[in-house]
Amino acid sequence: MEAFKGLLVLLNEPLIQFFLWVAVLYVIASIFVDRRISFWISTIGATYFWTKSQDPLVALRAWLIVLAVFTLILLLRYVFHLNVILFLKGKKRCPMCCEEAYRKAKVCPHCHYSFASEGEECRG
Numbered sequence: 623m624e625a626f627k628g629l630l631v632l633l634n635e636p637l638i639q640f641f642l643w644v645a646v647l648y649v650i651a652s653i654f655v656d657r658r659i660s661f662w663i664s665t666i667g668a669t670y671f672w673t674k675s676q677d678p679l680v681a682l683r684a685w686l687i688v689l690a691v692f693t694l695i696l697l698l699r700y701v702f703h704l705n706v707i708l709f710l711k712g713k714k715r716c717p718m719c720c721e722e723a724y725r726k727a728k729v730c731p732h733c734h735y736s737f738a739s740e741g742e743e744c745r746g
C-alpha cells in the first residue's frame with residue numbers, strides 16, 4: 623500500500639506527467655512509423671501540447687534534465703572512453719571485428735581475437 627501511495631505522489635508530479643506523455647505518444651507513434659520518427663513526434667508533440675495547456679517551465683525543466691543526461695553520456699564516451707550502454711550490459715567491443723563481447727572474455731566469440739589487455743576497445 624505504501625508503494626502504491628508513493629506511486630500516486632510520483633504521478634502527481636508534473637515533471638513525471640510530462641515524461642509519461644512523451645512515452646505514451648512514443649508508443650502510439652511507433653505503431654505507425656519507425657523509432658527515429660516516433661521519437662521526434664513524441665518529443666515535439668508532447669512539448670507543444672504541454673506548453674499550450676500546462677506550465678511551460680515544466681517542459682523546460684524536463685528538457686534540461688534530458689540535456690544533462692545526454693551531456694553526461696557523451697562526456698563519459700569521448701573524454702573517459704566509457705560507453706555507458708555497453709558498460710550497463712557488462713560488455714565491451716572487440717577491437718578486431720567491433721562485435722560485442724563480455725567484458726571478462728579473453729577471446730572474442732565472433733572472430734576469436736584474443737584480448738591482450740583491459741580497456742582494449744573498438745574505436746570505430
Ligand SMILES: [Zn+2]
Pocket residue numbers: 716717718719720721730731732733734735
Ligand atoms: Zn572480434
